[in-house]
Amino acid sequence: MTITAIDCDVHPTCTGNDILLPYLDTYWRDSVEERGMGSLESAAYPPNAPITARPDFRGPNGYAATDAAQVTRQVCDRWGASHAILNCLYGVQLIYNEDIARAFARALNDWITKEWLDRDPRLRASIVIPMQNVEYAVDEIERCAPDKRFVQVLVLAMQETPLGRRHHWPIFAAAEKHGLPLGIHAGSNYRNPVTSLGWPTSYVEDYTSQAQGFQSQVASLITEGVFAKYPKLKVVLIESGVTWLPGFLWRFSKFWRGARTEVPWVDRSPSEIVRDNFRLTIQPFDSPSDPHDVERIVEHLRSDDMLLFSSDFPHWQFDGDERIPKGIPDGLRHKILVENPLATYDRLNGASLRESAS
Amino acid sequence: MARHVVAPVADIPPGHRKLVDVNGRAVVVFNLDGEFFALNNRCPHKGGSLCDGKQTGLVQSSEPGEYRYSRRGEIIRCPWHSWEFDIRTGQSWCDPQRLRVRRYPVSVEKGAQLVEGPYKAETFPVSVENAYVVVEA
Numbered sequence: 001m002t003i004t005a006i007d008c009d010v011h012p013t014c015t016g017n018d019i020l021l022p023y024l025d026t027y028w029r030d031s032v033e034e035r036g037m038g039s040l041e042s043a044a045y046p047p048n049a050p051i052t053a054r055p056d057f058r059g060p061n062g063y064a065a066t067d068a069a070q071v072t073r074q075v076c077d078r079w080g081a082s083h084a085i086l087n088c089l090y091g092v093q094l095i096y097n098e099d100i101a102r103a104f105a106r107a108l109n110d111w112i113t114k115e116w117l118d119r120d121p122r123l124r125a126s127i128v129i130p131m132q133n134v135e136y137a138v139d140e141i142e143r144c145a146p147d148k149r150f151v152q153v154l155v156l157a158m159q160e161t162p163l164g165r166r167h168h169w170p171i172f173a174a175a176e177k178h179g180l181p182l183g184i185h186a187g188s189n190y191r192n193p194v195t196s197l198g199w200p201t202s203y204v205e206d207y208t209s210q211a212q213g214f215q216s217q218v219a220s221l222i223t224e225g226v227f228a229k230y231p232k233l234k235v236v237l238i239e240s241g242v243t244w245l246p247g248f249l250w251r252f253s254k255f256w257r258g259a260r261t262e263v264p265w266v267d268r269s270p271s272e273i274v275r276d277n278f279r280l281t282i283q284p285f286d287s288p289s290d291p292h293d294v295e296r297i298v299e300h301l302r303s304d305d306m307l308l309f310s311s312d313f314p315h316w317q318f319d320g321d322e323r324i325p326k327g328i329p330d331g332l333r334h335k336i337l338v339e340n341p342l343a344t345y346d347r348l349n350g351a352s353l354r355e356s357a358s
Numbered sequence: 359m360a361r362h363v364v365a366p367v368a369d370i371p372p373g374h375r376k377l378v379d380v381n382g383r384a385v386v387v388f389n390l391d392g393e394f395f396a397l398n399n400r401c402p403h404k405g406g407s408l409c410d411g412k413q414t415g416l417v418q419s420s421e422p423g424e425y426r427y428s429r430r431g432e433i434i435r436c437p438w439h440s441w442e443f444d445i446r447t448g449q450s451w452c453d454p455q456r457l458r459v460r461r462y463p464v465s466v467e468k469g470a471q472l473v474e475g476p477y478k479a480e481t482f483p484v485s486v487e488n489a490y491v492v493v494e495a
């Protein structure tokens with residue numbers, strides 16, 4: 001069967017710790033019950049917030065995307081994606097205790113393997129890593145990497161420290177070694193305020209501020225020299241919005257010209273590095289309402305290789321079936337749907353996908 | 359192209375620079391350890407006056423965290439937005455192919471030769487026993 005579209009951002013919903021109990025070892029299983037740890041709900045996607053799930057995607061219990069059949073029915077059968085990459089946002093990153101975080105990250109990845117990947121050959125997934133401890137994070141990458149259905153390493157946009165900082169580098173080394181892009185998804189572990197100004201007081205402020213978080217991570221990864229050290233590492237900005245990028249790059253590249261002596265390993269313009277090493281999923285696009293403006297923004301990216309198809313299911317980014325923003329040039333559609341995802345995710349190799357797309 | 363006597367060599371000691379006027383054009387002449395270089399004083403970015411910038415070295419790196427510093431004094435940083443230009447070639451560091459400062463050939467001539475030659479625009483007396491910086495522009 002042909003590869004029609006690869007949906008690069010789909011969210012399986014883990015509704016609570018009870019789901020993960022079978023995947024925790026007995027000590028942690030008992031601890032979850034004894035300590036009354038019900039759920040790792042994050043303020044990033046409160047269950048009832050409209051963004052968390054479109055009303056028509058929600059089941060009777062209010063949740064959406066709680067099992068593989070539900071997801072593939074919408075994403076594959078209705079929208080025609082031949083494959084989808086699962087990015088699970090269950091709040092493992094919120095945990096303070098490193099050992100608990102490790103136990104939950106393992107359980108979550110095992111749950112994804114058994115309850116999702118094993119149930120439908122069209123599904124792929126990102127490895128959720130416990131960022132609380134870099135050594136544990138690397139161990140989790142190593143543990144999951146042999147399963148080629150894991151195609152990416154997933155982290156949140158807002159961390160305890162900027163991602164480019166060198167204590168994170170073992171994670172990038174492991175990701176590069178295994179051909180796994182680093183997927184940075186909107187969200188925060190809420191160790192720092194989600195704006196650089198301090199804590200916002202509303203959800204709209206929080207969600208809007210995510211774009212600033214992404215900008216700071218792009219700047220951090222580049223200026224710290226991550227791509228000088230790991231030139232093959234690809235970074236996918238997921239649910240980041242797209243339209244902020246050109247303006248940000250003009251500013252970043254301009255200041256690099258005058259201040260590049262601080263970071264001499266950045267030996268070419270940040271815009272070029274972004275075009276070579278960064279990719280973005282297209283939902284949300286944050287599109288202007290006029291399709292011509294969308295086309296112009298795509299031109300400003302000055303690359304046809306950067307955008308990856310995503311529905312962001314079940315998050316509410318669009319109505320009806322309009323997964324691709326109006327104004328994306330026709331010639332670019334196939335690249336966004338198929339070619340760019342294939343070029344980004346080394347592990348999505350065309351032949352094996354065709355086999356699994358029956 | 360005419361040859362212009364712009365200054366006595368003694369006016370621009372090694373490590374120094376001087377802004378001179380060549381036919382109404384502002385040119386900055388650098389002395390790098392006895393070798394002279396002349397650049398248009400106008401920064402190709404927005405026109406900053408290069409002779410007011412800082413002369414510095416070239417910092418490069420083959421690995422994050424490593425700073426390789428060389429060619430001390432051979433880079434001029436524009437005082438306005440700090441872009442770096444190679445004094446020897448006029449090339450910018452940030453975009454060497456497209457962005458460069460115009461450079462002019464410079465030579466040092468003995469006063470004795472100048473007295474006879476087709477030289478222009480001396481605004482100072484030339485004496486036979488001194489040496490002079492000559493810019494071709």
Ligand code: FES
Nearest residue numbers: 401403404436439
């Ligand atoms: S004017 Fe010289 S760097 Fe801007």
